[in-house]
Amino acid sequence: MADNRITQLQLYNAFLRRKRLVLIIAILATVLTALFAIGAGSLNIPLSEVVKVLFGQGSDLSQMVVMNIRLPRVLAAILVGAVLAVSGAVMQCVLRNPLASPSTLGVSHGAAFGAALGIIVFGGGVVNTSSAATAITIDNPYIVTLCAFLCGSLSTAVVILLSRVKRDLGPAGLILAGVALSSLFAGGTTLLQYFADETKISTVVFWTFGNMGAAGWTELLILAVVFVAAMVYFLLNRWNYNAMVSGADTAQSLGVNTRSVMLISMCIGTLAAAVAVSFVGIISFVGLVAPHIMRRFVGNDYRYLIPCSAVAGALLLILADTFGRLVIAPVILPIGAITSFLGAPLFLFLLFKGLKTND
Amino acid sequence: MIEINDINFAYNRNSKNILENISFDIQKNRCIAILGNNGAGKSTLLKCIDRICPVQKGVVFLDKENVFTMSNNVIAQNIAYVPQHNRAISMTVFDMILLGRKPYIKWDATTEDRQIVCDIMHRMKLDDFALRNVSELSGGEMQRVMLARALAQEPKLLMLDEPTSNLDLHNQHEVLQIVKNIALEHNTCVTIVIHDLNLAIRYCDRFIFLKDSQIYSYGGIETMTPENIEAVYRIHVHIIECMGVPVIVPFPDEKVEFDGAGAEAKEPLNES
Numbered sequence: 001m002a003d004n005r006i007t008q009l010q011l012y013n014a015f016l017r018r019k020r021l022v023l024i025i026a027i028l029a030t031v032l033t034a035l036f037a038i039g040a041g042s043l044n045i046p047l048s049e050v051v052k053v054l055f056g057q058g059s060d061l062s063q064m065v066v067m068n069i070r071l072p073r074v075l076a077a078i079l080v081g082a083v084l085a086v087s088g089a090v091m092q093c094v095l096r097n098p099l100a101s102p103s104t105l106g107v108s109h110g111a112a113f114g115a116a117l118g119i120i121v122f123g124g125g126v127v128n129t130s131s132a133a134t135a136i137t138i139d140n141p142y143i144v145t146l147c148a149f150l151c152g153s154l155s156t157a158v159v160i161l162l163s164r165v166k167r168d169l170g171p172a173g174l175i176l177a178g179v180a181l182s183s184l185f186a187g188g189t190t191l192l193q194y195f196a197d198e199t200k201i202s203t204v205v206f207w208t209f210g211n212m213g214a215a216g217w218t219e220l221l222i223l224a225v226v227f228v229a230a231m232v233y234f235l236l237n238r239w240n241y242n243a244m245v246s247g248a249d250t251a252q253s254l255g256v257n258t259r260s261v262m263l264i265s266m267c268i269g270t271l272a273a274a275v276a277v278s279f280v281g282i283i284s285f286v287g288l289v290a291p292h293i294m295r296r297f298v299g300n301d302y303r304y305l306i307p308c309s310a311v312a313g314a315l316l317l318i319l320a321d322t323f324g325r326l327v328i329a330p331v332i333l334p335i336g337a338i339t340s341f342l343g344a345p346l347f348l349f350l351l352f353k354g355l356k357t358n359d
Numbered sequence: 360m361i362e363i364n365d366i367n368f369a370y371n372r373n374s375k376n377i378l379e380n381i382s383f384d385i386q387k388n389r390c391i392a393i394l395g396n397n398g399a400g401k402s403t404l405l406k407c408i409d410r411i412c413p414v415q416k417g418v419v420f421l422d423k424e425n426v427f428t429m430s431n432n433v434i435a436q437n438i439a440y441v442p443q444h445n446r447a448i449s450m451t452v453f454d455m456i457l458l459g460r461k462p463y464i465k466w467d468a469t470t471e472d473r474q475i476v477c478d479i480m481h482r483m484k485l486d487d488f489a490l491r492n493v494s495e496l497s498g499g500e501m502q503r504v505m506l507a508r509a510l511a512q513e514p515k516l517l518m519l520d521e522p523t524s525n526l527d528l529h530n531q532h533e534v535l536q537i538v539k540n541i542a543l544e545h546n547t548c549v550t551i552v553i554h555d556l557n558l559a560i561r562y563c564d565r566f567i568f569l570k571d572s573q574i575y576s577y578g579g580i581e582t583m584t585p586e587n588i589e590a591v592y593r594i595h596v597h598i599i600e601c602m603g604v605p606v607i608v609p610f611p612d613e614k615v616e617f618d619g620a621g622a623e624a625k626e627p628l629n630e631s
Contacts, residue, residue, distance in 0.1 A: 008489045009477050012453045015490055239461050245450065246458065249442040252411045254512070255435030255462045300449050303467075 085313020088287030102273030106181035114151030152274030209334030285343030366417035395569035459511025499530030
């Protein structure tokens with residue numbers, strides 16, 4: 001009988017090793033895709049040259065293209081994808097809703113409204129609209145980013161406010177509040193656009209397309225700090241999330257302060273997503289789809305689901321961005337559209353294969 | 360030993376009390392049945408003891424220490440609670456039972472934690488279930504997994520909310536026999552909310568009747584009288600003896616008062 005117990009333990013340890021293997025494979029795939037993405041484009045740089053440049057060697061031209069254009073772009077995709085996916089994974093747990101993602105609490109609509117406000121009202125306007133959409137530039141990016149971040153993170157303030165006013169507010173209440181906020185912001189954006197001239201409307205619409213090239217090294221540093229901070233909190237709470245998956249009463253009986261874990265997780269998730277979205281524009285679907293893809297491989301175990309979701313989000317966004325850059329080069333397709341185009345069929349496929357949810 | 364002292368609970372400040380002046384104590388190795396009709400506050404009482412529902416008044420002492428001043432983890436190391444409805448979630452049986460070690464886990468589960476889980480699985484006859492998904496289990500298996508999870512907490516007080524409600528006859532007796540053995544072998548107090556009075560008589564040794572938010576009666580088998588049962592459940596019963604075991608036989612056709620809602624009795628029957 002003792003043998004039987006040892007076998008069970010060995011079986012379980014092998015089961016955990018499989019989950020670690022999934023994580024390692026996902027990380028390797030992301031690194032390889034990132035290297036390919038850095039090399040691919042109108043100036044094709046071979047993989048060996050890319051590696052050389054990353055180690056401080058290679059030709060001047062390659063160095064210029066990689067360090068100034070491609071690397072920041074790929075790093076932005078990695079960080080934004082990881083932040084959105086990890087926030088989505090945690091929100092799906094604490095809100096006990098498989099449809100939860102950073103945009104559930106109105107982050108996307110809030111940021112879009114903020115950007116519209118920055119461009120139309122505060123004059124972060126445009127300087128050159130003579131030709132194609134690529135010529136539209138925002139001449140004061142900081143005001144636009146700041147407005148997008150402030151409005152995007154308004155939902156965080158609403159979460160805190162609602163939890164103060166109505167102490168027994170549950171997950172369903174938070175989701176409904178998010179729906180209401182989204183609708184409010186969407187209405188606000190429409191009104192702003194109604195009174196704006198055509199150029200400004202084009203700029204707002206262009207911003208909402210999403211653009212991975214918008215983030216420079218400063219933005220990347222901020223994004224990295226936000227990502228690390230969010231990951232530390234989420235990973236520290238991974239056992240709490242596992243307990244919360246089995247229901248609020250069970251989690252509380254296991255010593256989890258479900259209310260505070262839910263509120264702090266929501267606030268960190270929405271704030272991190274708001275930072276990401278304010279730098280690169282609206283990126284839909286990654287926060288929703290990436291955790292669901294990884295659930296198929298590692299289940300609802302948040303010890304593995306959190307890092308795996310981050311890697312899957314990063315991988316998805318690099319793929320989407322590279323696809324958008326290459327498919328009809330030199331035109332760069334909007335990344336928001338690509339993520340939706342890739343994400344929606346993938347999501348439908350998962351749905352038909354039986355979505356693994358918290359329930 | 361657990362001492363429950365003058366507990367009062369209401370969901371809102373202005374609403375009616377769900378529990379009023381509840382006081383009793385539980386000795387080690389004892390199995391206590393909490394009885395009462397639907398809405399009497401049985402489940403709420405368990406949640407109040409485990410601080411899931413914060414009480415307005417009253418304290419719970421565990422070995423003379425105030426439970427309500429303990430940290431969440433310390434409470435979870437001392438009190439385990441299995442709710443009435445357990446979600447059929449997508450998680451392996453091993454992971455679910457390992458959750459019971461959560462109050463002890465600092466950063467990650469140690470080999471000792473995993474070994475404890477293996478031992479409990481073996482004791483609960485769950486050896487072949489380690490990697491099975493909880494959502495694929497039958498009602499009886501699920502209940503055994505939930506009990507195993509609670510046992511992994513190594514609690515001094517184990518509280519179960521209607522553990523037999525969805526089980527067939529065989530599983531009802533099997534689960535309660537396991538619970539009774541736990542109480543005896545692990546020096547644990549066990550509190551069970553249960554509707555089946557015959558199961559309660561068979562596996563529990565103390566009985567608390569809740570009625571109108573208060574304790575109507577508390578004691579040993581001597582409290583299991585037709586009068587008490589009729590007063591609490593508003594149904595006429597006979598108690599007969601079968602092979603030395605008292606058996607409660609309900610006779611609903613005799614002198615039953617229906618008040619429409621069926622939730623709370625307006626007046627107890629005066630039937631003798």
